[in-house]
Amino acid sequence: MSVNLLTKRLTLDNFILEMMSIPPQDLQIEQLQDLVGQLDLNDTLLRQHISFSDRTYARKLLCRTSRFDMLVLSWHPGQFTTIHDHAGALNVTRVRSGTLTARLFEVYDERSDREKLVRVIDEEQLGRGGLATVDRHHIHQLANTSDEKLVTLHVYAHPLASINVYCPNSGQVDRVALQYTLEQ
């Protein structure tokens, strides 16, 4: 690989170059995890995308290329995502500050394509620098179950157009198109 192996901190520019050098069909979750693990977390651009909202966790698109999306999510204590999968995209999440709760789910009753009942099979807590990986068809949920604010960095490869959301009570699966909050 390139010069980045020499520096511990990967700048955003170099991250983009690295990602563009790997053909999308060859990208492995381990490679993505490696690269996200090297990103500079005190990056000014990243910091500009931190913003908390009282209504729900705030999701800000930091960068989108043909190969990936990079987002910064800011969470008050108690905020959480739906239970969802990424419709075929790889995802690595890195904790910038605070503690992230990552839950993994499995389908235990598949009634149809659009009706699947899920249950938690794993839950882990990740501290600063911690990485959570979600493979192409994993079903997961992220939450801030701590007492302090949480900031996380998310990379999705390929860019996310939609996700599948699982209703824990009815089992209904809905495809939801994603909207991003762009910089003001």
Added chain:
Amino acid sequence: MSTTIAIIGGGFSGTMVAAHLLRKATFPLDIKLIERRPAIGKGVAYGTKYICHLLNVPAAKMSAFPDDPEHFLRWVQKEEISRGNLVPSGVQPNTFVPRQIYGKYIQAVLDEAEIAGKENVRLERIKNEAVSILPDGNGATISLSTGQNLRVNKVVLALGNFPPSDPFVQDKSFYTSLRYVSYPWSAQALSDLEQDDAVLLIGSGLTMLDLAVALKEQGHAGAIHVVSRHGLLPYPHKFTKPYPTFLNVETAPKNIRALVKLVRQEVKNAIAQDCDWRAVLDSLRPITQQLWQQLPLKEQRRFLRHVRIYWEVHRHRVSPGVANTVSEMLHSGQMVVHAGRIQGYDEDDRAVDVSLRKRKISHKNYAGEESGNTSEHEVVRVQRVINCTGTECDYRKFGHPLIQNLRSHGFIRSDALAIGLDVAPNGALLDVDGMVSQILYTLGPPRQGRLWETTAVPEIRVQAAALAEELLGMKV
């Protein structure tokens, strides 16, 4: 048919309500104790990993049960028989025990109550987070963050203390820096520090002292700057002979100026009789809530504005051991206390320059150190800034989904002083129209507006016992 009571929050308040329900229920009861942290009973206060974080009250006064004052002392001494000394010289009635141990005690109290409870009284510990509550005519539906719903008859919000708010500055961009720790109890608050790094602690209360002694415990050698508006530190405990009650609730003045004057006068009398000011303040403890309640709102506001800071440092005292450690840090010059406000931050690759606007009046703290008044502005250069300003209690500011949800539906409202929630005398919450709920109850810190004195074990244990009786319909 069985009744279901949900308790949201498994810190001291919630765990004690559960324990009392287990002990007192005489009919089939399901108790659901919902806590998002891995451990029940520890809360923020007793979940610390530092052994130097001591209780701020001696062992003989920390019983979980108001009617059995020696309960904690007996438990801790029994623990010592099986596990060896928990503190170097063994726990005596006046020992300040590490807070970790108290967390274990609360767990033991709950376990014991569960074992001794009747067969048809069941406790379920739910490790999850409640994100909404929808009360209706005969109960409430609680939604958890993983999507399940619980149907219950009554709900106790045992929410404890909330994190501090970031101190106000014009340019808030520094608050996104990795050099800034917004939550002092964060597991990472003191990690990745170089031994010689300079640290700024914002706030000078008990939380600041906890951070300072934790820095000491991990061998920190760098400068520790402390800034707070008045630069006042909590006073240490001292064992003194008790002082007789000098105020009668009925005849006590209903304004703050006269009350302060009376207390000051009494302190003078006490010192003349070779008594300590601490004993005078302690004699007020049993009637503090009543004195508070009979003050008009205007006077309560006046107290918060002018007297609170002095009340806090005299009333919420620290163990002599911690005070000694901090005194040494002050005398050696490692710790410097600044009285004033933060004006702004200027960060570069290596550190952050924090500009302080200093207060004109100076005080002497218990270590004899003067704070303030040397120059009007000062810049301190530090590698880390930790917010120790104390718990935020304005419920209108919380982004937690549960609070958001209850507030947006009008099921709760802040008290008139916005230092807690509006609560009836029995602990039931008031909705936005002032209607007393038959479903939602609370105890501990959210009752601050009503009671003022409601954050420490001696008050909360009484509330927990009374609330359990209320929920079980044992009150006439």
